[in-house]
Amino acid sequence: MIVFYRGLHCPACRGQLNQMEQRFDDLQAxxxxxxxxxxxxxxxxxxxxxxxxxxxxxxxxxLPVSVMRDWGLFVSGSANDQEPERFNEPGLFLVKPDQELYYASILNMPFGRPPLDELIGGMAFVLDRAYPARGGV
Structure with a gap:
């Protein structure tokens, strides 16, 4: 799971990463x-x-801007002195061990991120049923 977060200036990122910290062992399981x-x-x-x-x-x-763009992330410029000159907007990707993209969530705003509990439930479902990635047609 790769979570692209906006940076230190972002309270929504803090909440998201705190949830990841709390559920880290569940994710690894x-x-x-x-x-x-x-x-x-x-x-x-x-x-x-x-x-x-x-x-x-x-x-x-x-994270370089070129890599942000490679992942399809939205790139923002600072709107105040708390924000870096350039930073990525949120993105969350699940990548299989063979490096195949399984899940992608890309946002242009700091809100609307996928709930971690829902993702964990979805991942358990996927593993239990060998559910294929979708949207690759």
């Missing part, structure tokens, strides 16, 4: 290795880990 990535600098990413109490969720940083 399903065979899911969650990671969170943003365009934040290393310093800002480390502040997010510390201030948000993230001890289990790996946090990546320095």
């Amino acid at each position: 399903l065979g899911v290795d969650p990671v969170a990535i943003s365009a934040d600098s290393r310093e800002r990413a480390e502040r997010a880990r510390t201030e948000w109490g993230l001890t289990k969720v790996p946090v990546g940083y320095d």
Whole structure:
């Protein structure tokens, strides 16, 4: 599970990553290795880990705009002095071990993210029934 979060400035991201932290063991029990990535600098990413109490969720940083675009993420510019010059809007992807994309959620706003409990329930269903990825026709 790759979660692209907006950065330290985003309270909605804090909530999402806190949920990932709380459900980290449940995700791993399903065979899911969650990671969170943003365009934040290393310093800002480390502040997010510390201030948000993230001890289990790996946090990546320095996501280049070119990679944001490769993933189809929306890219925003700062609207105030709390936001970085350029940052990605939220995205969540489930990628199978063979690197096949299984699930994608791409947003242009900080709200409307898929609820983690619903995703976990869906992943359990998928694993139990060998449910195929959809939308690839």
